[in-house]
Amino acid sequence: MNCVSFDAFRTLHLPDVRYIKPEHMFRHRAEIEAADWVLFPQYWQVNALVFGLKKRIFPSLSSYLIGHDKVQMTRAFHMLVPSHTPWTLIEPNDPQNADRVWDQMALPFVAKIPKSSMGQGVFLIENRAGWNAYLAQTPVIYTQELLPIDRDLRLVVVGGQLVAGFWRCQSHNGFHNNLSRGGSVDAETPLPQAAIDLALKVAQELEIDHAGFDVAMVDGYPYLLEFNRLFGNTGLQGLSQKVSAAIQAHLQAANDHDDDDDDPKDPTPPLPIAV
Incomplete structure (x- = not known):
């Protein structure tokens, strides 16, 4: 290959x-x-x-198109698994929409800059001053309910298979769980099957073949936050090698499937044998 x-x-x-x-x-x-x-x-x-x-x-074309920004991603989630998507408001950033979103969201809430990663561009809005500071930095208003969690799950899915997973615990410096923002890894607590099933379902239905899915658990119920097409490999020892092995297996399987489809088939079925 x-x-x-x-x-x-x-x-x-x-x-x-x-x-x-x-x-x-x-x-x-x-x-x-x-x-x-x-x-x-x-x-x-x-x-x-x-x-x-x-x-x-x-990764697949779907991984690029859907994963390019949080607006496209969240709309796909809303279409596929609306009951597993946190309540989200997305609007153009203008004064009228800003006031309308402010009136609808209960404090505190989360606001995000759509094209951001590693916890950058994610804000906890607690007052009007924080809201105005966020509005000054984003081209699109993206707000989401604040879920009652102090950790979330990172589930690495490659080629339709769960490669690895771990809990990301909240940093001491704020509400971020991202490892790049001070979050820590808990690899001992079991991974909820409901979260795994959700990530695998979304990956299959949306044809996402290389992603780190972030899932929050609220009273045993999974909420899909986002996925990262280019996720970090620092959460678990040996994760990079596991991901590479999964990529190799996925590419080879797809290649073998295409080769099988290219095999010539006899278009004439055999005649029945008289008895």
Whole structure:
């Protein structure tokens, strides 16, 4: 299996992968066309690769399109699993909408900048001053109810399989659970099956094949917060190697399936034998 990668770090443990710098994509068209898979392109490359060269990419096109910002992601969640999605208001950022959202949300609530990650651009709104500070930083109003939790789950799903999972406990510096914002890992407490089932269902239905799903548990009921197409590998020892092995298995299985589909079939069924 011949693969081209645009992310050397995330494909370090994969065999038979040729790394190309993203900015050199057009210089290496022949190598890209000859590849079975194109791995981890940057978002700006996706249209040229998928629609221009008709290449198979990993992560999937759905992972890129839905995971590009929280607005698209949340709308997909609302359509697929509305009862597992926290109450969310999304509006253009103008004074009229800002006042309407402020009047509807009960304090405290969460506000997010749609294109952000690693806990950046996530605010706990407790008063009007915090609300105004948030409005000054975001092009779109994205607000969500504050769930009564002090931890959430990170569930890593690759190729339809749960690769790893752990609890992310709230940092001492605020309400963030992200490891990059001071959160800590609890790998001992069991993972709720309801959360696992939810993440796997959403991954399958939305065709998300490489993601870290963040799930909150409230009285045993799972709420899907978001997923990260490019999740960190620092939560558990050996996570990077486990993810690489899952990627390799997923790509090979897809390749084998395509090879089976290409096998010539005899279009003429055998004649029945007279008895």
